[in-house]
Amino acid sequence: MPNAVILCVDDEEVPRTLRVMVLTKQGYTVLAAVSAVQALELLDQHHVDLVLTDQMMPDIVGTELAKKLRACRPWLPIIIVSGVNEIPEDAIFADRFVSKVEGPEALFRNIAEVLAHYSQQRDQEGPPC
């Protein structure tokens, strides 16, 4: 789904910026947040089609963010990218848990698949958090 709005969350600047640029180059509209807290604020202010978050963050980790969003925005797709080689227990709250070494093409494929899966519920909005 081109022109979809993706919220990219990562506390580290370089990987976040590169990820934003790559996604932008691929044709997505990208919002960036440096923390889970900022991400939740942005979600209140903007329409977002998909949340792409890093797992390892200092305050709230990716899976916790996913768990929070599941509670109040059940129709919002979430993909977690991780540099660690272990999938945590609560990864099930995200739609995908993707290794960072898969490369940008794999990331695009995952995003596309998840968005396609949710496209049927595109017009349905959950209650605001």
Place this chain on the structure above:
Amino acid sequence: MPELLRAKVGVFTELHRKTRQLELLNRELEQRVEERTEQLRQSEEQFRTLANSIPQLAWMADAHGSIFWYNQRWYDYIGLGEDQTERWGWTSLQHPDHIDRTMERLEQAWSAGQFWEDTFPLLGKDEKFKWFIARAVPLRDSQGSVARWFGTCTDISDQIAAEEKIRHLNSQLQDRLAELEAIMQVLPVGVAVSHDPSGDLITGNAALTHMLGTQVGDNISLNKSQSNPLSFRFYQDERELAPEELPLQRSAATGQPLGTMELEIRHNGGSPIYLLASASPLRDPAGAVRGAVGAFFDVTGRKHLEDLLRERADLLELATEAIIVRDLNGLLLFWNSGAEALYGWQRDEVLGKPIHEILETQFPVGDATIESTLATVRSWEGNLIQSTRDGRELVVASRLALKARGDAVLEINRDITSQLQAEEALRKAERLAAMGRVAGIIAHEINNPLEAISNTFFLLRDHPSLDAEARHYAQMGEEEMLRLSHITRQTLGFYRESKHPVAVSVAQLLDDILELQLRRMEFNKIAVEKRYRSRGTVQGFPVELKQVFLNLIGNAMQAMPDGGRLRLHVFESSGRDNRKAGTWVSLCDTGVGIDAEHARHLFEPFFTTKSAKGTGLGLWISKGIIQKYGGSISFRSLRRSGRNITCFQIFLPHADLGAADRMDAPPESLKVPEPTARATGRA
């Protein structure tokens, strides 16, 4: 006149007649005196003959006690002639110890004129004293005065000797009796005597009365005639015995000795005493049974010991350890059930045999070291390697101890093969865990910059500012980076995924592994032939399954050092015709094959044909993993047209609820419904 004459004639005639009568009377008297004298002479003669013929020594003394005659036997005894015997000469023949008493009593008899009797020894001609009983009777005249004494001395030395002998025998008998009585009382064996054939009166020695709780001298008969009730009873095989069944009564009744009989004495409230009893009849001189005697041997201690030994023996049989006793030459004396179970050799097969030869025992140190340790500290401990009957090799923790008498060695062997394997597996698991932790740290440190680099190359790839040459460089960089990220994904990718099984494609797993091994395969001239009829999707943990296939492919490659062909098949079993639904994977190589003798041990831990290179755990772990999935692994090795073909076949069933449980499925509450389900179900 005539009258007168006639009267005178008559007087004369009468006188003449009277004179004739007197003459006749006188002649008769004379004749009678003669006869009497002759009778007397004969009587005297007869007396002397008689006196000489009697066995006694005889003598005569006058009224004053002066001996004027001895019979011939006297002289014969003392060995002296008539003229050599003084009037009191025989006092010199008397024993000095008796002479005073004898003479005193004799004088008394003389003076009182009373019968005299005494016993004393007299010296014979053989210079030996013999015992005599001497008697003297007074012969009185018509006035009643003592005219002479007649005496005899009767040889009673035989009688005295016999009496002496009897006295001696009696004394000996008393001694023996006293000894016997003492023995009876100190004897630790109970002894009972029945004093009548019916066993109505029975007494026992101290040992027996102690066992019975009675007193020495008590009647311990259990016969009904016994009025005094006794507090003990005899039992045999848990049955109370009647009095007539008891040893003494039985022996007296049959007149036969009774061999060993096992008995039990029970008291009111006391612990039982176990006995071995035997009995024998007693007979009177006529041979009739007059009673019986019995011996009762207390075997309670022995019986308790036997019970204890039996208990110990049972314990030995219960032990799962092999408990072995061997002599100093190593010949087997004892072999418990644990040993039978551990080694597979039955007791009868190995008793008396050199056990460590049979078990092919490998000692960690030399025999001499063990022997000297046993000799000094009497025990030894160490691990041994031994073989079972069916050729399996065991590691046992062995403890040896020298028997107290030093003539045998006690040996307890505990199989620690599995324990060692488990320890090794644990060590391996710990190594893996440590590796996992290291890999996790490395992954984080490498994966993050790797993502940044790959994103950078993605942005750089079509950047308009790049000229052809720069784009070429960028492309080269990206290709190398892709190789790097690929290797990283293989090694530092998700190492251990979620605790929940996920859908894993076996075909994908195989491809990933082959890709990693590609260079080695090419180098070793191994051709790979893939026939995937399905993706082989199963529920599981990718790392575990990867380990299984990496192991099998690794083995196959090692089996083909000079090249060959590796064929991989993946196909589905539909689950019809009573077959489980699932994925089959078969890996066939044309390598060196598997020897029949190795085939049996292939899935055992620590079995390896790769000597130093292999751990011997690969196939064991693989089998464990496959079994955890409810699957199976098997192999065939055969020669076809001059080539070995070795095939491993793995079956992984399609997940059912049971398998999911085994793989530790998450609790239902933690599961989040699929988004689609939410869309259709709750909207």
